[in-house]
Amino acid sequence: MAELILIVDDDPVQRRLLEGLVQKFGFDAVTAEGGDAAVALLTDAEAPAVDAVVLDLVMPDLDGLGVLARLREAGVSVPVIVQTAHGGIDNVVSAMRAGAVDFVVKPVGPERLLVSLRNALSARALEGELSRIKRSRAGTLTIKDIVTRNPAMRAVLRAAEKAAASTIPVLIGGESGVGKELVARAIHGSGERRARPFVAVNCGALPDTLVESILFGHEKGAFTGASDKHVGKFVEASGGTLFLDEVGELPASAQVKLLRALQEGEVEPVGGRKPVKVDVRLISATNRDLIADVGSGRFREDLFYRLHVFPITLPPLRERSEDVPDLVRHFLVRFAAEEGRRVRRVSAEAVALLARQSWPGNVRQLENAVFRAVVLAEGDELGPGEFPQLLAGSTAMAVQAPRAEASQADGPRAEALEAPGFAMNWPQSGPLAPAAVSLDDTVAPASSLLALLGPDGEVRPLDDIEAEAIRFAIVHYDGQMSEVARRLKIGRSTLYRKLEGLGLAASEDARGTDVAVR
Known part of the structure; x- marks a missing residue:
């Protein structure tokens, strides 16, 4: 899904013109015919998230300055580009003071509007990412900092917000790489303990012989190599939140002591003479099926019920592809800043390519793909060529449409392709498949790639490429x-006209209606 631009103008002709321009730029567009309608859409929690607004300054009901004031009162942060036919300096100053990020004069040229939108979106992405990084490091990341357009993920975040209002134990489930620790940090940052420590422990990375020492602490001399006293993660997190990632990997002996710590609110360090009182809010996470582990005896049933008080399951990235564009822009801003690269945006073609992937590694895999693309980039935009590994694997994802299947009379698609009224003179070029353009000469040719080079190694004529795309x-x-x-x-x-020029002529009676082809 591309960025969503809201166009607010009382003139229907102007709305259609701007909508066409915005869509031509590769963005999605939604329109509002007045200021009141725009405010209602922007403040509706169930409405799609708007990335930028093109706002008319002079409108009969609620004018542009009134809309800016309402948005500021409602705490809505969205970049607004104000446009008007009256380009006086007073209007410019008033709009900027009211919160607009840019000002254009009607009729705005396409190039000027595109530059203004790109600058507004880039500035918003950079500002949001820097703010999230700062809050994450300070332990004040909140549920509202997790942006999603997926209904299932929104439901998960609403549940997480309710959990944050109490100290109820939370168990976060989901595949590896979906962002379980991020949600745990957001729950901590949204609760009353946000000013206290957030301590994360990866239980799967703890050696079996040191699990109890790391979690509960040890006294000096308690075992060979214990040259100093160690307080343990429970004591470190006292007053705050302890996050046990991959809790299903804990060995049986540690499960017993963890259960006692949760029941009694105290831990006993290895080699200690008396228990130590602790006050922790516990959030745990796992990518395992703990119910199955309980059934097999691998995980203690009583501990499971102690952890499984408020379960939350994060959907995998393949089930929320509408979140991919926002995640890509989020990672782009971060890696471009960290690597000192002047990469500012991702092309619509690259976003579409990324959104089509299944991402078995979930958000972590997407993050690494964007990191690699930023390093590969030679310009200020990421295109499909910066993701050669995805282009090479696009064959497995393509929906094949071979002519051999279309000729079978017993299939529903074949019946549609046999419909009368439209006859195509198909070149005998073999099966057709979705054509992803490869811009990287390291990618091996595949049947689903639109070849840019001919058998002679030279670039194919543009007419040939266009004909293949149209077919x-x-x-x-x-x-x-x-x-x-x-x-x-x-x-x-x-x-x-292109069909006739390319020798793919349609019969005259097919031109008035949409029909099937063969």
Whole structure:
């Protein structure tokens, strides 16, 4: 999903013009015909998240300055670009003081609007990322800092917000790499203990012989090598939050002592003579099926019920692909700053490529892919060429549409392709598949890639590439010519002219309606 731009203007013609420009730039657009409608949309918690606003300054109901004031009162932080036909300096000063990030004069040129939108989105991403990093390091990261557009993930965050209001034990489940520790930190930062320590322990990385010492502490001389006293993670987290990641990996002996610590509110250091009182809020996480582990005897049932008081399960990234664009921009800003690279944006084609992936490694895998792309980038934009490993693997994800399947009369797709009224003169070039353009010469050719080079090693003629793209689009959208034209971002008449020019002529009776092709 691309960035969503809200266009606010009482003039319907101006709204349509701006909407067309914004969509041409590769953004998604939503419109509002007045200030009141815009404020209602921006303050609606269930509405899609808006990334930037193009706001008319002069409107009959609630003007642009009034909208800016309402947004400030409601605590809505979104970059606003103000536009008006009256470009006086007083209007500019008033709009900027009210919170606008830029000011354009009607009629705004496409280049000026694009630059303004890119600058606003980049500044917002950088500001948000720096703020999140600062709060994360200070232990004050909150639930609101986790941005999502997925309904299931929003439900998870609402549950996490309720858990943060108490000290109830929370068990966070989910696949490896989905962001369990991030949610744990956000719960801590949203609760009353946010000013106290947040101590994270990866139970899967603890040696079996040192688990009890690390968690509960030890006295000097308690065992060979214990040259100093160690207070343990429970004491370190006292007053704050203890996060036990991969708690299902704890050995049986440590499970017994953990259960006692939770029941009694005290820990007994190794070699200690008396227990030590602790006050911790416990959040645990696991990527294992603890219920199955309880059934097999690997995990203690009584400990399970102590941990499984408020369970939260994070959905994998493949089930919330609408979050990929925001995550990509989030990682881009961070890595560009850390690596000192002047990479400012990600192309629409690259975002679409990333959103189509299954991401078995979840958010962690996406993070590493963006890191690698930032290092590879030679310009100020990440394109598909910066993700060669994804392009090379796109064959497995492509939806194949071979002509051999279309010719089988017993399949529903074959029946659609046999519909009368439209005849295509297909070149005998073999099966068609979604054509991902490879911009990286290290990627091995694959049947699903649109080849840019011919057999002679030279760049193919543009007409040949265009013809292949049009043929694929017609098959992919089952001959729905309005949809084909819309997706190719050309008019229907232009599409039919190209078909005739490329020798892919359609019969006259097919031009008035959307029909299937073969």
